[in-house]
Amino acid sequence: MDNCDDLSPEMEQVQVAMQNGDLVLATVKAKNVLEKKKNTSITIAITGERGSGKSTLVNALRGVSDDDEAAAPVGVEETTLEPKQYSYRNNPNITIWDLPGIGSSHYPADQYLRKVGFERFDFFIIVSDSRFRENDAKLALEIQKMKKKFYFIRSKIDNNIRAAERRKKDKDQTLQEIRQDCIKNLKELNIQSPKVFLVSAPELHLYDFHFLCETLELDLPELQRDALLLALLNISLNIITKKKNNIHTFIVFTGSSVCHRGRCISPWFICCDRCRSHCVIHFIL
Incomplete structure (x- = not known):
């Protein structure tokens, strides 16, 4: 995945599952993380x-x-x-x-x-x-x-x-x-x-x-940190950059969670090679 050198453990698990062609596992793990993010207070x-x-x-x-x-x-x-x-x-x-x-x-x-x-x-x-x-x-x-x-x-x-x-x-x-x-x-x-x-x-x-x-x-903790970051005002370039990276990761999770039947259907992503075996994802800025 482009620009994803610093991944959380959950993100690494999604990446490994996708590289192994196990889209079902990737989808389950991505949905679990998204649900946790949604409910973090x-x-x-x-x-x-x-x-x-x-x-x-x-x-x-x-x-x-x-x-x-x-x-x-x-x-x-x-x-x-x-x-x-x-x-x-x-x-x-x-x-x-x-x-x-x-x-x-x-x-x-x-x-x-x-x-x-x-x-x-x-x-x-x-x-x-x-x-x-x-x-x-x-x-x-x-x-x-x-x-x-x-x-x-x-x-x-x-x-x-x-x-x-x-x-x-x-x-x-x-x-x-x-x-x-x-x-x-x-x-x-x-x-x-x-x-x-x-x-x-x-x-x-x-x-x-x-x-x-x-x-x-x-x-x-990671989930609280991410939630607070996204809620903060855009008062510095550093905060904006961190928000961009966080949103990038979120979109990757979202794209992973809607991959099914060997196809990535998220409009935020395009897949090259054969999705069923490689699922190489490029983030579209």
Whole structure:
């Protein structure tokens, strides 16, 4: 198969079956993978102290403006009083939960995870617009005990950059200072090797958002990783390239799943030689 040098184990099984002329086996395996992809879900929790920009980040990740009817409400005061679920428009199986600020009277830190129902979430994003505080660290340590993944996002970085520009301060130096301060701050709160990403919700293509995506790619299981990748906004060439490769693989699976009686009937493919014995497939871009 062209351009398929880096294949998943499932894809390799489909390829081997097709090369051996066993289209029935290839079809079964391809359909199994497609069914798994279709039913893969991801549940993301975004939390932090009130006013840290959680709801704005929820909207930005989903490609929704703050004034959209489907947007999470934002404001200068705490707008998230109860856990609220939001889906990606292009994949309703991927949901982001906008959680109330930790440490409020309704959600004290020592009861927070139990009250928000931590067990339903695949991973947590902990947001702060300044220094990470004791409640953030306590939450991270509790999440870690539950063997869940968590990531720290230092939000509203665009505000810091504008302030640095007014003082004629170098942007890269400012970013490095903020990152190091966050890491130092979290280590002092007993968080070992914290993963901190500097993000501006209105400008996800800048700063560290692409590093967060790369980290999730390494941390998530394959099916969840692929689902999240396809739901992400096209904010960088790297994401677009990975989407192209992922869709290429998906089309190969789809083509494999409709091969039957020795013929490939998918309009996305052409077959050369005799399909029954070779099934050499070329992806049509």
